[in-house]
Amino acid sequence: MIGTRKDLLGLEDLSSEEIVSILDTARTFREVLDRPIPKVPSLRGLTAANLFFEASTRTRLSFELAEKRLSADTVNFQTSGSSVSKGESLKDTARNIEAMGIHLVVIRHQSSGAPHYLARNLDAGVINAGDGTHEHPTQGLLDIFTIRERRGSIAGLRVAIIGDIAHSRVARSNIWGLIKLGASVTVAGPPTMMPLEVERFGVKVARSVDEAIEGADVVNILRIQLERQRSTLYSSLREYARVYGVTSARLRRAKRDVTVMHPGPMNRGVEIAQDVADGKHSVILEQVTNGVAVRMAVLYLLAGHKAPDESVPGPHATETQKAHGEPSLHPRR
């Protein structure tokens, strides 16, 4: 399904079939990661550039690892020390990188829509690794993948998303993906962090964390950031922790086997209590592992589309099979 796309810019754009296709592909790559030598030759000969215009540790590492596990060549680019600080435009930076023969561009940028701008201007496939406060589609996908692994399916689940919805790209991608797959999503957070007309996403807005957690199958807790620019949104982390922090006492309102998630990095003791973060319901580290598999699936599906010979070997291919390119998970035309 995703094979006709050049780019992955957001989950809003994807159909439920496309999302399921990515999740199914990710399932296969997840098995690859458990092998003694967790590497396949699927993207051999292709080069991916990771353009990070905004600080990131885990997403950048996860993409780079996914690319390496697929045998792609990788180049990394971060704003500090690059020519972006010399005033070069986003377009020129990208064009230069493309002139070096890059097939796939992974971009993290502080401006919403920056990957869309790149996608319009580049022949290379563009993967949005987080744009401003818009979307973070691979995070959404890995969260949904993790939920599906844990709970079997998405349809009919009650998912609570707690925190700064207005400024969270993780929230947007989760909401789009979960709703497309039939989950019921409830959001909760400070009124100052709830965007206008949020209910038009198709979510319920809870008046309190307790109300959101009540009967939930999944509680996804967003990282809270109260840096200078957002200082008018809330008084203090202390107050936030008291009113919106997810504690084991609050979690008792959820289903007994609730799944607790967090995109990281966590502010322990603020949005998530220590015992919740490390408790038996937490799948936070699984999310990280699954992130690599999901990103492998996205890279694979997009690169498959880009491959010059249209025969990228699938994840089951071994070094000896690679010339035959079978079995490909991806239908070719």
Add this chain to the structure above:
Amino acid sequence: MDPARGIDRVQDLWIVDGAIAGLGEDAPADVRSNRSAEIMQVPGSVICPGLVDIHVHLREPGQEEKETIESGTLAAARGGFTTVACMPNTTPPLDDRPRIEYVVRRARESGHARVHPIAAVTRGQMGEQLTEIEDLVQAGAVAVSDDGKPVRNAEIMRRALELTRALGVPVIQHAEDPDLKGDGVMHEGWTSTRLGMKGIPAAAESVMVARDALLAELTGGHVHVAHVSAGRSVEIIRKARARGIRMTAETAPHYLVLTDEAVEGFDPRTKMNPPLRSAKDRDTLIEGIVDGTIDCLATDHAPHTEIEKDSDFDGAPFGIVGLETALGLYIKALVEPKHLSLSELILRLTVNPLRVLGLPGGTLEAGQPADVTVFDPARRWTVRAAEFASMGRNTPFEGWELPGRVALTMLGGRITYRAAALETSAR
């Protein structure tokens, strides 16, 4: 068509030595019998007083890579405008007499329209210290404004209104609360929520309009609200006027034909300040135009270079060009859906803006300078930014098919724009 005098009929317009000699049978007999006169036939077209835009950015001095007085007034002529008032947010800003005099002189040397400079309210448009307003007005400024930014400080706004009241010029306010705007880039609503874009609430404009209405009441001064975009602002202005407060207002074409949904594709050509607002705001603006709460129709012509606008949304500057598409867009938004008659539209594009600035003209009365616009209200044309006379190509209307093709623009009897298709003949 001369809406100021209620004239709308098929007849001849006579021009002698750059001035209007008369209409139809009103023309002196010797003029009508003059065998050497040049005759232009414009069947199906409207002949009206030259259009007036009280809100343009000509960018000169200092930002000549975006626009010059020459290119900006050529764009005006091409759009049917013979008079423009230019905003002072140049580099340096128009905040002292030599700079106003410079614009007046450059317009005389290279202008293709009458150019009335608007001076800054505060030095450097920094919002702290008032400019020498009386000196600036004597030098030719027709109003004061810190456009691009609001006059944030209520005390300074109050004093500016007291000083301008005596001089008979308005303070033109870019109504916006800077704190509420924050680093917003588009209208705050469902589209900004969906796109994860920082929003500018409609209230950022309306709270400033409300404040200024109270200050105009306090001082008896004249506040002109620039580029009204929000429905609530219209309601506040309407109430203020009903109480006798001297408040006038303008809007721009894009607020009538686009809404915030146009930002959908992150296209920086849909980025302007104030931002494109909701459909409800748009409808209230149209009501305000119809009932006269919004006196006049401007463009907020804001040219930027292609390099600046070819960017991700956040990185691009605010503003779009407007002079060469305004007439067509206004006909499309207001006349075709029958909100206004063509004559009522022309009134809002001629006499009304001049009246806001306390300037004469805007009619085809005998003796007036021959500032004349000829356009075919029905003739459709396609917007091609590459053909603009403006150096700015930043328009969201590329490829739009619009009515109201301008055939001829005349400034004091001199032709400043003539469509290639227009034929003329000697008698």
